[in-house]
Amino acid sequence: MAIISMYVLLPAMVGLAHSDLVKTYPIVNEELTGSPETLEFWFRDPVVAYPGSIRLVNSEGKIIDLKDTKTDPENRGHVISEIPSELTPGAYTATANVIALDGFVIEEVIQFRVVEAASQPTASAESQEVKLLRYSPADGETTEGSPGQLEFWFNQPVTLTAVGVFGHHQEAISTAEPVIDSADPNHITVELTEEALPGTYQVTWYARPANPEGFAPETLDVFYFAVDHFTPIEEGGNTTAKSEEWFSSAGISQGGYWLWFTGLSALFGFLFFKSFIFPSYTSRRWRTVSTILFGLTAVGISAVLLILHQEVGSLPISQFISLKFVWIPLLQLVLLLAGLLFTRAGTVFAGVALLLTPLVTGHAAYPQYGGYWSIAASSFHLLAASVWIGGLIALITVPQKKEVKELLVETLPRYSTWALISLGVLVLTGFYMTIAYVPSFSVESFLESEWGKAVTIKMIFTLLIAVLGFFQRRTIKRLVIQSVNVVVSRAKAEVVYGFVVLLAAGLLVVSTPKAAEQGIYPTAMQQQGLDIELNISPLELGLNVLTVTFNGHNVKDAEVIVSMPPDYEVSYNAFHTGENEFKLTGNILHAAGTVDLTVTATIVDGDEVTFPFRIVVPGKVRYNE
Template sequence: MIVVWFVHKFIILFVTVLLMHAASPPITGLAHSTMEETFPSEGERLTEGPSTLEFWFQDPVVLHAESIQLKSQTGTEIKLEDTQIDPDDKTHLISNLIDELPPGSYAAKISVIALDGDVLEENLNFQVVEKEKTKHQPDFKIIRNYPEDGEITDGSPQKLDLWFNQPANITAIGVFDDRQQSISIKEPVIDPNDPNHVVIEFNEVLPKGSYQVTWYARPAASDDISLPDTIDVFYFAVDEFTAIQQPSEGEPVGSAWFASMGLKQTGYWLFFIGIMALFGLAFFQNVIHREPILLKRSTLSFFLLFFVFTGVILVLVAQKSELDSLSFIQFLSLKFVWIPLLQLGLLLLGIFLTKGRLLFFAAALLLIPLITGHAAYPRYGGYLSLFMNALHLLAASIWVGGLLAILTFPKKEEMKKFLRSTLPAFSNWAFGSLTVIIVTGLYITMKYVPSYTFESFWKSEWGKAIVLKMVLTLAVLLIGLFQRRLIKQVTEKALSKVVNLVRIEIIYAALLLLFASVLVVSTPGSAEQGVYPSTVEKEDIELDVNFSPLKLGLNVLTMEFEGEKVEDVQVTLFMPPNYQVNYKAFKVEEGVFKLTGNLLHGAGTMDMTVKAETSQGEEVEFAFRVVIPGEMRFNE
């Protein structure tokens, strides 16, 4: 019996997948953040309490009753009047405060839901201080240093000089060569003639190459221990520029192939199998075979419905654990909860109402892109990507459902009739479906990951799942071409071979849907790698930039200018909401400037601004978006 065979094979596959996952070493990752800007900003000291808390995200988000929570330094919760989405900007959240905040420290906890159903959590800390305490306290900062950032000195300097805008205490300072080895220095000394000037002498002569200086300092007169140290990094070179290198990579740390596999991913897998098979079987019955004898209230239909029900329960349990502060009624109000329940209702109606079965199943199927995957994100294509995902699902469902239909039909006495009529028709539908699957799959892949290297693609969970899906799809295509030849033979022996191959395809289909469930819970950006300029030419100046290598950690940034002569280059790297660093680039030859060091501190999307000063004293600015590959995403 087909149901017994299907259950037996699926149990074997399910247990195998669970064992593979259990055997994989767990990894701990940071949840990716979509928050780009806040008011107040992180760590900001306000002289009067804000009337609103505001948050800007990269993509639209979904609110729930506990999205914004504000507490004082004593842990007392502060009630907010309301939290709403800006009607003119769906990425902008506004929380209105009821009362003015008194002086003190405050912490806001932000919990919103992304368009694919993932819960995103962030924290915001700020202070409200009395105005009297802020008077006559200029911001502590460094004015200049020697050697200068980006300077190539002639010979080894004997000392470092740091000038601040007020007397300073150096709490820590380190100098490192291009192999990241520490350089011996003396204790910082305050210049007796200028209390704002700190001198640090070297204990050794510096060889040729690049050097990194990292210092921590605070105002000497400050008695506010809550203020953090000011931290800065600058680079200089002796005689020539060299790239800062990692002395030893060490042994690579083992990681799971698919670390995101878990309760939610398993739920999506069962959900996909059940709902796609139900629609595909109904499509086979109503469109391909055109004889209403399949998928009555059979054991198989209820077994597939049980798959969908189990999958929905697993996903909802995982989501409720992420939103445990919400009441049951509040949880049910989320579209990521009521839409799956609506899908279950549509499937039940389809099973019991024969005439509208195909429409009910289609409606349930086409709701999937609205609550799973990444198609709903505007940056991943919006409505067009939703349409392509819907086509992808329809085509895959026709193929999967048809395979199950072949195994449940025909009876022995009807084999030849089935072979002559229905199998050729399904073969044409299956071949067309595979064509649509391949075309839409390629579109989705290129839309989600427009730029990558083989290394960045294969190292990511999302990329691995795509590659494995492609391999399995190619195998299915080859099997399908062989089956089309067998069908033309019109013999019982050929039919037997076709059925055996269909059993293999069923296993491949289950694996394809497994990898599809991994795609839903993983991040496309982890496979992406590229530099995207907003403009590459301004005022007769062209700029070409290159990171080598473009990945997390140590990099060399090379900037080549053509056109008007460039004398000075400043680079700003910014990762919302709070990270920003500025560097002055080394001029290594005419028109070529370089930076080296730990420029890309985290995987994710980073904004870069290059300001070039021409020989005529004019300033030209170029903007870029830099995408760094990696699973632990920031600003996405």
């Protein structure tokens, strides 16, 4: 009842994509002069494409015929579809529907336009783009006392539609209306009508051409300056933290995986118990329990495949079955059925079926999560869990009530040894996979992610099982018939805990390990005799403080460029806060996921040294969101 209640209370939502989309062609909202010859999607990890994986429709909803979709042989994350006929001018929507290595369907949508060459912006029109050439105070500048006013020099006359100045507690500083310099219309002054107290300030401005030729969108930008000294920008007093739902990615698929994992692992362990731990005992219940476990597996696999068929669209059955995410689960059912029919080889057939699981589900198959090594660890993890849970089910279901005590006195010591070995393998392989999937994290990032919560549930209940197993081992060593009832009661509790662990395993499949990761790679490096150390606190989405420390040469300036796919890039001049120490503050990390951060140091002799870093911000991220 506890397991069913946990499952019912989970929100019924579709799982998020398990592979990031890095870029596309055409890019989002791009205007193309003439028809593109291909539609292309680049994913961070390899994906599986099928006929019809990419669909294209025009603004009227008409489907545009494409040639068969294929993946690039040199990059399995690159999906290409050719456009055989020329597209007429208009708006188009392209949808990519592919399958990640863990069996989950990824769907991404982009829009673009095809325009005639004559309708493209002319050189004079392109020059309408607003660019801020310089400003005062400058980005990263520390002034002595309140600056009194802000000054902007643009590449053309503009209308400064909004200017906001915010202190390090995000309090607004009042300003006067912008004033255009009569001698230079590109120069605008904004007076501060109240004193800026010591600390760091953020300036946000919006501008558009003063006399645009046609529609001209506003330009938005941000820069920072400090009065007297640098201070971190902090959350305002009215900010409330948004609480995350528990396992919002869970749903029917997760329930299907739970039944799949439970039935398959329990059936192998059940047959292993019959073959290696208690081969001399015969009972009709062997067949009954085996059939029930096979039925659970079949129901789970059927649920997963039905959902997969709905998500990939109107794919013909022959092509659907050709997907490895379909034929491998079906092969598992065939192997399990053979295991039930052929008694002597049953354990072997069921073991092969079990070892096929990491090839079509879970994160082990991803290169970024360890590839073959993680697949091997996952396989041992499954085998160990199966021997343990299947043996427990055999102990509490197969023996007749009248013979249970005598049989268990004979069997329990052998099973206890196998269970102890299984628990050791589970802990070791689980620890390895956790480190392989999430090499760097904090307690907060781990527990705030769905993946980390599921791992924590597994750890807690595995610990309960270990404690229970400790007392079981002590009881079994001095086992007498009178104490068998105690052992059986504990075994029933272990089965319940085991089902919760398998439920958590199903949750792991529908969650993303990267959401729990948090780190800087590397944290320090050396280039051209200059050492650099990078630190970001608290290293999470939103407000952060970045500290850069140099050693080896005197550095006078440090520029920081932050970029994310497909085309986000912003640069900052860091504040010089001490001897060879520079800092940034504000909304440096604007989205969860992998961020490229480049620090360019200017040495006092004028030489520039560039240091590339990779930052992983915890949380879930999807392209175009």
